[in-house]
Amino acid sequence: MENLLEINNVVKKYGDFTALNDVSLHIPKGSVFGLLGPNGAGKTSLIRIINQITMPDSGSIILDGEALAPHHTAQIGYLPEERGLYKSMKVGEQALYLAQLKGLSKSEAKKRLKYWFEKFDISAWWGKKIEELSKGMAQKVQFIVTVMHNPKLLIFDEPFSGFDPINAQLIAKEILQLRDEGATIIFSTHRMESVEEMCDEIALIDKSNKILDGKLDDIKREFRTHTFQVGLNTSNPKEVESALQSNFEVFPADFKLLGNELTLNVKLNKTDSANDLLSFLTSRGEVQHFVELIPSANDIFIQAVNKNN
Amino acid sequence: MSKLKLIIQREFITKVRNKSFIVMTFLSPLIMVGMGFLVYFLMQKNDEKVKKIVYVDNSGLFSKDDFKDTKTIHYTDYTALGIEETKKKVEAGNYYGALIIPKKDSLELLAKSIEFYSKDSPGMSVMNSIENKIERKLRNEKLNNFRIDIDKINASRIQSDIKMYNFSGEESSKLINGLKIGVGAIAGYFLMMFVMIYGTSVMRSVIEEKTSRIIEVIVSSVKPFQLMLGKIIGNASAGLLQFFIWGVILFILITVASSVFGVDVVEMQSSRVPAEQLEMAKQATGGGKGQLILQEILRLPILKIFVLFIFYFLGGYMLYSSLFAAVGAAVDNETDTQQFMLPIMLPLILGVYVGFATVINDPHGSIAVLFSHIPFTSPIVMLMRVPFGVSWYELAISMALLLVTFVFMVWLAAKIYRVGILMYGKKPTYKDLYKWLKYKG
Numbered sequence: 001m002e003n004l005l006e007i008n009n010v011v012k013k014y015g016d017f018t019a020l021n022d023v024s025l026h027i028p029k030g031s032v033f034g035l036l037g038p039n040g041a042g043k044t045s046l047i048r049i050i051n052q053i054t055m056p057d058s059g060s061i062i063l064d065g066e067a068l069a070p071h072h073t074a075q076i077g078y079l080p081e082e083r084g085l086y087k088s089m090k091v092g093e094q095a096l097y098l099a100q101l102k103g104l105s106k107s108e109a110k111k112r113l114k115y116w117f118e119k120f121d122i123s124a125w126w127g128k129k130i131e132e133l134s135k136g137m138a139q140k141v142q143f144i145v146t147v148m149h150n151p152k153l154l155i156f157d158e159p160f161s162g163f164d165p166i167n168a169q170l171i172a173k174e175i176l177q178l179r180d181e182g183a184t185i186i187f188s189t190h191r192m193e194s195v196e197e198m199c200d201e202i203a204l205i206d207k208s209n210k211i212l213d214g215k216l217d218d219i220k221r222e223f224r225t226h227t228f229q230v231g232l233n234t235s236n237p238k239e240v241e242s243a244l245q246s247n248f249e250v251f252p253a254d255f256k257l258l259g260n261e262l263t264l265n266v267k268l269n270k271t272d273s274a275n276d277l278l279s280f281l282t283s284r285g286e287v288q289h290f291v292e293l294i295p296s297a298n299d300i301f302i303q304a305v306n307k308n309n
Numbered sequence: 310m311s312k313l314k315l316i317i318q319r320e321f322i323t324k325v326r327n328k329s330f331i332v333m334t335f336l337s338p339l340i341m342v343g344m345g346f347l348v349y350f351l352m353q354k355n356d357e358k359v360k361k362i363v364y365v366d367n368s369g370l371f372s373k374d375d376f377k378d379t380k381t382i383h384y385t386d387y388t389a390l391g392i393e394e395t396k397k398k399v400e401a402g403n404y405y406g407a408l409i410i411p412k413k414d415s416l417e418l419l420a421k422s423i424e425f426y427s428k429d430s431p432g433m434s435v436m437n438s439i440e441n442k443i444e445r446k447l448r449n450e451k452l453n454n455f456r457i458d459i460d461k462i463n464a465s466r467i468q469s470d471i472k473m474y475n476f477s478g479e480e481s482s483k484l485i486n487g488l489k490i491g492v493g494a495i496a497g498y499f500l501m502m503f504v505m506i507y508g509t510s511v512m513r514s515v516i517e518e519k520t521s522r523i524i525e526v527i528v529s530s531v532k533p534f535q536l537m538l539g540k541i542i543g544n545a546s547a548g549l550l551q552f553f554i555w556g557v558i559l560f561i562l563i564t565v566a567s568s569v570f571g572v573d574v575v576e577m578q579s580s581r582v583p584a585e586q587l588e589m590a591k592q593a594t595g596g597g598k599g600q601l602i603l604q605e606i607l608r609l610p611i612l613k614i615f616v617l618f619i620f621y622f623l624g625g626y627m628l629y630s631s632l633f634a635a636v637g638a639a640v641d642n643e644t645d646t647q648q649f650m651l652p653i654m655l656p657l658i659l660g661v662y663v664g665f666a667t668v669i670n671d672p673h674g675s676i677a678v679l680f681s682h683i684p685f686t687s688p689i690v691m692l693m694r695v696p697f698g699v700s701w702y703e704l705a706i707s708m709a710l711l712l713v714t715f716v717f718m719v720w721l722a723a724k725i726y727r728v729g730i731l732m733y734g735k736k737p738t739y740k741d742l743y744k745w746l747k748y749k750g
Contacts (some may be wrong), residue, residue, distance in 0.1 A: 015744055051529040053731070070532070078529040088322070100315050101530040145526070274703025 004063075004153060004184040005050070010059030013043050017047040020056070021208040027201070032179055034199035034216070034297075035188040038305055041205045043188050044081070047155055050186070051078050064152060072101035072122040081158045081188075083142050086132045092126035094147055102149040107247065109148070118142040120170075135162050143171060147178060154178060155186045160194060165209035172198065192298035204301065206308045216297070223295040223303065225266040229255050231289030232281055237262040240284045248277065261288050312531045313539050320514065320543025325550065333613045334551050338558040345405055363387040365395050367412045368419060372656030382438060396426055404413040408439060416447050416454075442636070490669050493693035495666050496618055500688055501657050504626050505549045508633035508653070510708055512646065515637030516731070524730045533727040541630045545623060554574060579709075610696070616694050617704070624711040625688030628718050629653060635722035637744075645736050660686035664693040672697035682707050684714035721746070 005027040010082040012020040016225070020042045027033045037043050048054045050061065052073060063075070086094055099109035117123045120140055130138055139162045147154060156175065162166040176198065179185050187199060195202065195216075203213035212219065234240050238260060244250050253263035262285075268277060274292070280289050295303075322539075324330055363385045374421035385404075387395045392409055406427030413419040423443060425431065449459055515537075518524045523578040527536060530719060542659065595694060667677040667678040672694045681691035681699075687707050728745035729737070 014748065048731070053525070053528045070697050076529070078526065080522070080525040080529075082522040084526065084527065086323075086523055087521050097315065097319055098526065098530070101312055101527070112576075227311070264489075 002029045002306045003027060004064055005061075005081050005186075006062040007046070007050070008060045008062070010046070010049060010056045010061065010227045012042075012049060012054070012056050018208050020049075021165075022059075023205065023210045024059075024208065025203050025213060027184060028046045029184055030179060030182060031183045031200040032175070032187055032198050034202035035186055035205070036190075036195065036202055036301060037205035038299075043159070043205055043207045046205070047078070047080075047186070047188065049156060050155065051076060062162060066069070077102075077149065077154045079142065079146040079154075079159055081161070083139060083162070085138060085145075087131040088129055091128050091130060091133070091141055094130065095148070099148055100146045101153075102200070104149050111151075112148045113144070115158065116148055117152065119173050120144065123299055133207045136164060136167060137251070139163060140167070143174070147174075152181065153184050153186070155188075155288065157188045159187070160189070161193065192296065192301060195297040199257070199297075202254045202297070207306050209308075211308050212233065212300075219300060220282075223300050225293065225295070227251075228266050228268070228274065229253065229289060229293055229294040230264050230266050230277075230281060231257045231259075231261040231287070232285045233259070233261050233288055234285030244280070247280065257289055263289070265294060310464045313425065313535050313542075314610075315476060316536055316539025317543040320540050323514075324510065324544055324547040330547065330551070334554050335558070338555050338562060342559070342562045359383055359402075361385065362406050362408060362435075362439075363395055363399065363404050363552060364408040364410065365390070366393050366410045369417075371410060371446060379438070382435065399426055400428065400512055402428060405435070412672050414479050416450055420447055421445075457538055462623065470475035483489060489654065489672075489696035492614065493668060494665065496614065496695075497689040497693040500618070500622055500692055501661050503548060503622065503678050504657060504688075505654070507544050507626060507632045511630045512637035513545070514540055514634040515634050515641065515726070516640065516643055516672045518644075519638065519730055519733075528730065533730060534723045537631070537723055537726050540634060541627060541719075546628055548590070549627070550621075567650045593693075610698075614695055615693075618692060620708065621688035621692050621711070624684075624708070628688075628711070628715045629657070630683060631715075631719040635725040635729065638726040639732075639742060640729075641733060641735050641736070656685035657689070661690035664690045668693040670699075678703070681712060682686065684711045687711055725749075 003026045005025075007027075010020050011018070017165040023042070023046065025033075035043055035046070038046075049056050051068065052068065052070075052218070063072050066072070094110050095113050096106065099113065100106060103219060104112070105213045114123075117126065122137070122140060125133065125137065125141070130141070133141070143159070146156075154175075159171055159175065163171060172194065175187070187195075189195060199216050200215070201215050202219065204309075205209050214222075223274060232240065241250065241264065244264065244266060248269065250268040251265040251267070252264055255263065257263055266277060268274070278287070278290060281290070331447075358381070360380060360382050364371070364385070366388045373384070373386060376386075378384060382405075387407070390398070393406050395409075395427065398404060406425055409424040409426065411419070411422050411424075413422055421442070424438070425436070445469075452459055452462060518527065553686065629694065632653050636646055636653070639649065640646050660680065663676065663680045667674055667680070668690065677690060677694060680686045681694050691707050693706070724746050725742055728748050729742075
């Protein structure tokens with residue numbers, strides 16, 4: 001797949017401190033790309049470089065086949081983690097101002113804002129000052145301001161913070177729709193469940209270095225442990241358990257079922273297949289539950305970061 | 310529309326719509342004119358009260374002719390009452406004071422032994438007036454003793470009024486010098502106030518963007534340098550607008566006030582000039598002093614002063630407001646600004662002090678010339694010097710230095726600004742600021 005954004009060997013230093021150490025990322029067109037990492041890992045530094053707020057000390061950045069240049073700011077939309085708007089400025093004027101700074105003409109900006117304000121059902125806020133709005137309301141305005149110039153690349157830093165679950169869902173839906181309409185999205189968050197829901201690819205940055213990247217599915221495959229959750233109805237659980245232990249690695253269950261079945265986590269040996277385990281189980285009783293334990297984004301995050309330390 | 314233009318427009322509109330701007334713009338001329346009238350009124354009232362002074366003349370030299378009543382001082386001869394009784398009367402509060410002239414053998418001795426008793430300390434002008442009268446009388450007595458005809462002396466007295474010219478053909482007088490000092494001082498002082506008010510306004514606007522966190526959104530669309538420059542220019546435009554409105558309002562108010570109340574505006578302005586000079590000027594032309602002052606004001610290079618005022622205004626403001634912007638970017642809130650404000654305020658205040666201390670005495674003295682070339686004080690000190698005539702090459706050097714320094718300071722401030730606006734938390738030290746200067750892009 002073609003890449004919208006290519007970050008090649010980027011280094012950024014602040015005095016003696018290295019914020020980014022030779023980081024390279026390739027972000028495919030039309031994907032939701034999860035940029036993950038612990039606090040202070042260097043994510044914000046990288047995002048600021050993509051936004052041309054700061055310049056890298058070395059390395060190159062290619063946006064849609066061109067070296068990143070000042071005129072590209074009109075093709076990027078950025079929702080920073082620390083939100084903010086002019087408090088005493090009116091919503092409409094402010095949105096128009098920010099849209100014009102992104103290169104839209106005044107009339108075009110008005111048209112698009114009208115569309116978004118109607119879509120979010122907030123047209124009544126046009127003449128209000130930001131300081132009169134609640135935090136959630138201001139966040140909606142900020143979201144609109146981020147996306148209204150139809151950028152090729154959208155960067156969302158913790159987009160759901162400050163939203164209630166209903167509005168968070170609304171925003172998530174909008175983000176996915178923007179992707180379907182052709183935008184490429186960089187999505188930085190600490191909420192791993194939303195990474196699972198939304199991201200096609202991820203990269204993990206820790207201590208200024210990229211320690212992991214690729215398609216989320218591939219990474220999960222890489223991190224899979226071939227462990228299965230097993231639930232079995234049997235008359236003799238003790239005997240079945242010890243028989244399992246002699247053939248497989250067995251751990252106590254980390255899940256619950258509704259009945260009184262024998263529940264275990266079973267890890268296959270390298271030579272075994274899932275069918276070997278399944279046929280063993282069916283010969284001993286009635287299989288109620290049989291699911292491969294796929295590592296969550298959360299598990300992968302914790303494992304990878306711990307390993308890096 | 311270009312981004313810089315958009316930013317200037319927003320800053321200008323935000324500033325001009327601000328309530329405090331509107332109040333300041335429309336109320337302060339009223340306050341200023343009101344204060345002017347109040348001071349004038351109080352001065353009139355103050356002088357109106359007639360001071361009654363009694364004198365006891367034991368020397369027998371003085372007569373009522375020597376103590377002629379003036380508008381504000383009335384003299385009464387209490388010689389018959391005696392010293393003790395007179396003192397008692399004055400102490401009782403009926404009179405302003407008692408002048409006691411004893412009998413002495415020589416005029417010299419007499420001159421040193423005259424006494425004045427009063428309940429409260431007497432005013433300077435009263436004492437000067439009495440001393441003048443006594444000195445004149447005693448001098449005449451002495452001339453008499455030398456058998457010199459007083460009338461001849463008086464007839465021989467001749468008044469000289471040296472007309473001063475410079476080589477550009479400008480005529481000057483002591484009066485016009487006073488006016489020049491006044492115009493220069495007001496211009497210089499105004500400039501300092503403007504730089505401080507609008508500089509801090511730029512700083513506040515930077516801090517607001519930082520604390521509201523919108524800064525990161527803005528700098529993802531525009532360069533920090535553009536934002537800083539837009540802010541500075543936007544605020545300066547608001548300032549110029551304010552001045553323009555003030556000018557118009559003042560003009561209208563003064564015209565209306567002087568015709569309605571019949572107050573001679575020109576006379577009010579003249580109260581700054583020492584009375585002696587006015588007297589001389591009056592004799593020189595024979596016309597009314599109001600008319601004279603008007604003539605003299607019109608002889609000042611008003612257009613030149615105005616143009617230079619605008620130039621130094623903008624130059625000085627740009628220089629300082631870029632520093633204010635850098636300070637605003639370095640801190641998180643206004644209370645943290647103080648440690649950085651002092652070094653900015655210091656040269657401004659120094660400029661005003663140096664101006665007042667040196668230019669008035671000698672507008673072309675070496676200190677005045679030096680400080681009118683140092684870019685941090687030149688806008689103030691040079692403005693004070695301009696009414697006295699400054700050669701074009703001095704002006705050119707001073708202006709060029711100001712421009713070069715302004716460009717350099719904006720560049721320097723932008724480096725701090727660029728880093729500072731994205732830094733939160735710890736209050737930075739000067740060492741931190743120095744480090745920021747060295748950060749790349």
